[in-house]
Amino acid sequence: MSRYSIFFLAVIFLFVCGMVQGQEVAIDKPYVSDANTVVLFHFDEGTGQVVKDSSGKGNDGQLGESDSPEDSDPKWTDEAKFGKALSFDGVDDYVLVPDSEGLNPGTGDFTLECWTKVPQTPTDGMIILKGNGTFHDYRLYLDKERHVIGEIVGENNGIWLRFKTEESLSSAYHHLAFVMDRDDAKISGVYVDGQRVAQRLSLSGWNNFLDQKGVDLSNDTPLYLGITPWARLSYNGLIDELRISKVAQKF
Numbered sequence: 522m523s524r525y526s527i528f529f530l531a532v533i534f535l536f537v538c539g540m541v542q543g544q545e546v547a548i549d550k551p552y553v554s555d556a557n558t559v560v561l562f563h564f565d566e567g568t569g570q571v572v573k574d575s576s577g578k579g580n581d582g583q584l585g586e587s588d589s590p591e592d593s594d595p596k597w598t599d600e601a602k603f604g605k606a607l608s609f610d611g612v613d614d615y616v617l618v619p620d621s622e623g624l625n626p627g628t629g630d631f632t633l634e635c636w637t638k639v640p641q642t643p644t645d646g647m648i649i650l651k652g653n654g655t656f657h658d659y660r661l662y663l664d665k666e667r668h669v670i671g672e673i674v675g676e677n678n679g680i681w682l683r684f685k686t687e688e689s690l691s692s693a694y695h696h697l698a699f700v701m702d703r704d705d706a707k708i709s710g711v712y713v714d715g716q717r718v719a720q721r722l723s724l725s726g727w728n729n730f731l732d733q734k735g736v737d738l739s740n741d742t743p744l745y746l747g748i749t750p751w752a753r754l755s756y757n758g759l760i761d762e763l764r765i766s767k768v769a770q771k772f
């Protein structure tokens with residue numbers, strides 16, 4: 522094999538490694554869909570009952586309980602990170618995305634991301650959730666002190682893994698991400714504005730981070746944005762640019 526062939530193969534190898542591990546992604550502009558994107562919302566419609574999935578995977582969402590105007594619809598707003606965004610009232614607003622295979626990461630890596638702006642009054646609530654609270658869920662949410670929490674649930678609701686930031690979120694627009702590299706506790710965690718900030722890893726039912734490896738995070742519930750349906754716990758804040766990817770994203 523010639524030196525050039527070896528060089529060429531090495532370039533291909535590095536390129537493929539990059540694809541598998543995820544390219545570094547920019548957060549200072551609207552997301553662009555790539556091979557790892559399973560759903561992508563720009564929330565730029567500004568009107569109507571549908572949030573359009575720009576990933577090409579057909580995971581469109583609906584405002585509130587039905588496709589009619591109602592109390593549970595979040596409101597369109599110009600107070601966006603890019604273009605338009607959705608405002609959730611902290612009472613009953615949510616977006617529902619029907620279950621699809623692509624929204625289940627299975628045993629693989631994944632990343633949940635969005636931009637959000639919250640009031641400085643105590644607030645908590647779900648931002649991104651797929652699951653029913655009892656098994657194989659993934660979640661990104663805030664607690665009452667505006668700590669950001671990324672969580673997965675195992676075989677039952679007593680088995681879970683949780684990353685929780687130590688700092689409260691300020692009232693500016695922030696980029697949040699929950700990255701799960703199923704093999705690596707140092708890459709996994711909550712990212713704020715592209716930085717893996719100080720946070721605590723808690724486990725219940727698992728003894729260490731790697732115990733969750735191989736657990737299939739698949740369920741048949743819808744994807745919910747802005748609400749914990751069994752508790753009717755609604756998010757109080759603005760959400761813009763939301764993406765789920767089947768890769769541990771790098772920022």
Ligand SMILES: [Ca+2]
Nearest residue numbers: 584585587589
């Ligand atoms: Ca509706």
Ligand SMILES: [Ca+2]
Nearest residue numbers: 592593610614
């Ligand atoms: Ca409402």
Ligand SMILES: [Ca+2]
Nearest residue numbers: 563603604605
């Ligand atoms: Ca937008």
